[in-house]
Amino acid sequence: GKIVLPADDMGSGETLQGVFYFDFDQAIVRRTGHEELNKHAGVLSADRFLRVRLEGHADERGTREYNLALGERRANAVRAYLVAQGAARTQIEVISYGEEKPANNGHSESSWAENRRVEIVYR
Structure with a gap:
């Protein structure tokens, strides 16, 4: 998923990656996502009126309760990263x-990998 930010006075809006993936049973932000998350943090720190919702997800393995907690840990990890890079905690x-909301309904590792994610939604 890509996010197109609104155009500013300087020209067209920037397109940013909107989905960040996680390893099985992990809530550690992958290094491969750092560059894009740095861009999100820059956008947020430049406009303190912007707000985002971080939606944490897990694959189907494990109990419902465990996966709700895991999704929250993943979203909190992304929030901590964004705040460390200059975004305000109150924006997130x-x-x-x-x-509950799989990106892929399959029952294989490749499907599960798509479901272990955090999505950034600008509001």
Whole structure:
């Protein structure tokens, strides 16, 4: 998923990656996502009126309760990263859907990998 930010006075809006993936049973932001998350943090720190919702997700393995907690840990990890890079904590809402909203309904590792994610939604 890509996010197109509104155009500013300087020209067209920037397109940013909107989905960040996680390893199995992990809530550690992958290094491969750092560059894009740095861009999100820059956008947020430049406009303190902007708000985002971080939606944490998990694959179907594990209990519903465990996956809700895991999705929340993932979203909180992204929030901590964004705040460390200059975004304000008050700009960021965290929610977890656990396994309830899969991106891929399959039952294989490749499907599960798509479901272990945090989505950034600008509001």
